[in-house]
Amino acid sequence: MKKHWWQEVVVYQIYPRSFKDSNGDGIGDIGGMIEKLDYLEKLGIGAVWLSPVYRSPNDDNGYDISDYEAILDEFGTMEEMEHFIAEADKRNIKVVMDLVVNHTSDEHPWFIEAKKGKDNPYRDYYVWADPSADGGLPNGLRSAFSGPAWEFDEASGQYYLHLFSKKQPDLNWQNKKMREEIYAMMNRWIAKGIGGFRMDVIDLIGKIPEEEITGNGPQLHEFLQEMNQATFGNHDLLTVGETWGATPEIAKLYSDPERNELSMVFQFEHISLDQKPGGEKWDLQPMKVSELKRIFAKWQTELGLDGWNSLFWNNHDLPRMLSRWGNDQDYRSESAKMLAILLHMMKGTPYIYQGEEIGMTNTPITSIAEARDIETINMYHERLAKGYSEAEILAAINAKGRDNARRPMQWNASPHGGFTTATPWIGVNENYPVINAEAALEDPHSIFYTYQKLIRLRKEHPIMVWGDFELVDTVEEVISYYRIHEGERWLVVTNFSDKEQPFSVDDEIAEMIVQNYEMELTDLKDMQLKPWQAFVLKVKA
Numbered sequence: 300m301k302k303h304w305w306q307e308v309v310v311y312q313i314y315p316r317s318f319k320d321s322n323g324d325g326i327g328d329i330g331g332m333i334e335k336l337d338y339l340e341k342l343g344i345g346a347v348w349l350s351p352v353y354r355s356p357n358d359d360n361g362y363d364i365s366d367y368e369a370i371l372d373e374f375g376t377m378e379e380m381e382h383f384i385a386e387a388d389k390r391n392i393k394v395v396m397d398l399v400v401n402h403t404s405d406e407h408p409w410f411i412e413a414k415k416g417k418d419n420p421y422r423d424y425y426v427w428a429d430p431s432a433d434g435g436l437p438n439g440l441r442s443a444f445s446g447p448a449w450e451f452d453e454a455s456g457q458y459y460l461h462l463f464s465k466k467q468p469d470l471n472w473q474n475k476k477m478r479e480e481i482y483a484m485m486n487r488w489i490a491k492g493i494g495g496f497r498m499d500v501i502d503l504i505g506k507i508p509e510e511e512i513t514g515n516g517p518q519l520h521e522f523l524q525e526m527n528q529a530t531f532g533n534h535d536l537l538t539v540g541e542t543w544g545a546t547p548e549i550a551k552l553y554s555d556p557e558r559n560e561l562s563m564v565f566q567f568e569h570i571s572l573d574q575k576p577g578g579e580k581w582d583l584q585p586m587k588v589s590e591l592k593r594i595f596a597k598w599q600t601e602l603g604l605d606g607w608n609s610l611f612w613n614n615h616d617l618p619r620m621l622s623r624w625g626n627d628q629d630y631r632s633e634s635a636k637m638l639a640i641l642l643h644m645m646k647g648t649p650y651i652y653q654g655e656e657i658g659m660t661n662t663p664i665t666s667i668a669e670a671r672d673i674e675t676i677n678m679y680h681e682r683l684a685k686g687y688s689e690a691e692i693l694a695a696i697n698a699k700g701r702d703n704a705r706r707p708m709q710w711n712a713s714p715h716g717g718f719t720t721a722t723p724w725i726g727v728n729e730n731y732p733v734i735n736a737e738a739a740l741e742d743p744h745s746i747f748y749t750y751q752k753l754i755r756l757r758k759e760h761p762i763m764v765w766g767d768f769e770l771v772d773t774v775e776e777v778i779s780y781y782r783i784h785e786g787e788r789w790l791v792v793t794n795f796s797d798k799e800q801p802f803s804v805d806d807e808i809a810e811m812i813v814q815n816y817e818m819e820l821t822d823l824k825d826m827q828l829k830p831w832q833a834f835v836l837k838v839k840a
Contacts, residue, residue, distance in 0.1 A: 305495070305537035305562055306607065307764050308345025309643070309754045310395065310650045314615045315352050315374055316360060317707045318653055320719035327707070327718070329375035329383050336386055338736065342656060342747070343754035346393040346537060348497045350615055352380065356406050358466040359444075359673055360615075360705070362397075362499060363404035367484045384492050393494025395537055400481050401503045402467040409477075410468050417455055424477040426460035426469050426508055427452075440511055445677035460508050462500075464673055472504045472522055482529040489530065495537035498561070502542040514544045520552055523560040532559055537648075539609055540564040547601035554606035563607040563648060569594045570617060573624070573698075581678060581695040586624055588795045592770070592778050599646055599768035599780075608647025612638055613655050618703040622661035626797055626831065631658055631734075633831040636749045636815035637793050640833040641778060643753040644791045646768055653708050656750040657739040661703040662728040664696065671725045672701045711737040752813055762787050776800050777828065788840040794828040802828050806838035 319331025329352065339347065351361035354369040361371065370377050384394050403410060412421035428437035428449065437458055440448040442465075449458040450465040460469040470477060485496070501523070505516025523540075531538055538561040540553055545566040553561045572590050575582040598608055612620035621627050625634030635658040643649045664670060667679045675696055682692050697703075702725065709731040710717035716731035728734070739747040757763045766782035766789070773779050776796035782789045789812060794800045804823035811820060814834035823836075 301556060303535055305648055309757060310346045310348050310648060311339055311344040312348045312614055312650060312652045314350045314653060314705060316724060317705050319708060323720045324373065325719050325721040325723045326373045328373065329379040333383050333386055336390055339392060340390040343751055344392060346395050346494050347387060348395040349397060351397045351399060356404055358464050362399050363464065363467045364399050365404040365406040368487060381491060388492065395495045395497055396488055396493050397499060398496040399499040400470065401500045402463060402469045405466045405468055414452060414454065423474050424471055426471050427457045429457055438511055440508060444674050445681045462503060462513060482526060485530040489534060498540045501540040502544060515549060520560060527559045538562045543567050547598060550602060551605045563609045565609050565611065580699050583695060583698055588776050596770040609650060610642050610645055610647040611650040612642060613652035613704060615704050616701050618699050619659060619661050621658055627660040630831045632746055633815055635746045637831045637833040639749055639753055640813060640815065640835060641793045644763065644782065644835055646766065651750065652704065656747050657736050658734060658746040659709060660728060660730065662706050664693065670702055675700045675702060709735040711735050749815065756813065762789055773802065774800055777802055786840050788838050790836045790838050793833040794831055797830045799827040799829060802826055804836065809837040809839055812837055
């Protein structure tokens, strides 16, 4: 397998609206991102994945794009964006842009034209359908944001497809001219010196709506190979696809180097473990560590040399893992470090979501008035109408709602966590006087320095990047595995629970690589792991 820079770095996701406000309007911006590049350089990351900064009416926080080649005014200008790319580059940090090409905003010039009539040249850039024989919806496709995926257009008497908000009409990837326009736009971004693309819901572009096929449509990989050839295939760029339904077999189709599609995909199998089978994400069940272990081992071993893993706990669509499966009260620091060690020691490219490196937590709400996310608000009203109690719905929102991840970054103990001098667009978690970047940087034992060390170890030790993975048989709540590379052997041990757990290291120990509790190397045979304990040992091969 040819080696690439993106296999050896750690990526940091910035959600610009909530990262850092530099001009006092309560909204994060590009100036704020430039201000914090030294902080990111200190952490050691090699790339930034930037959630959308393009022009947008913000119905879905920027994932509804009205102009792919202009910057949203509240974030700044294209000149500032180019300055950010250049400044990041000086610090050996690549900028990975979020590419949203399954749909646009209904305010995109293409859709404005498309609505003018059936004979408009842009009509076929989108997906339209006649009403069914009884005059109703074309079929039963549902929107991810509640309700039908079809919206009626009075003027033409047809429906348009929106798999997300009705302000996010789906593009018609069957249209070659539309595809060529997308590729030309991508090439203009590549020319600006970006490091690649994260591709939003890319597994939907092969959809066949009339057959109710949305994910993994028959032409999906044909389109991706065409895109690769027309755009990033001639450059060494990181390309990662968001693919909710991926299995290892499907992931290989995307990321096998021989197929010339993407570098890697985000798969979400592990993320769905606290969701009741057959239910929606809001239908909760306890996560079983044995299942998590099985899924990690599967993805670590089954891709082999035919693909590459993305490693992540958090992103802008997910609640904070520290609150979700860790313990953000009694063992906040220990469980945050355990989650970091468990993930970063695996094979693949790790992703850190802003605030994860300082142990930021979920922010419960007591009323729907505090919510900002369209998915959350729509679900609240839909479930209320179905007879769910408000308490039940709010409990689900507090566990899984996307606003949890979108609260402002906590920089210091000043008002609003140092994120802004104004009223922030969404409230800051009240624990910011204790949990903030400044406090983390001052404490040599903080979560931040565990992340920094893991990133440094990855740069210094090829075993972390290229080593094989071998699961160790343990009790339910312990996840342990070896990484093995060119005669070197590391043992990773993590206790995924609040309780002590039995474990015995039977290998001959060479050295301690990283740990989240201070301990003696003599105490490792027939030991009791402390709650959330994690350590990595170099052992004799």
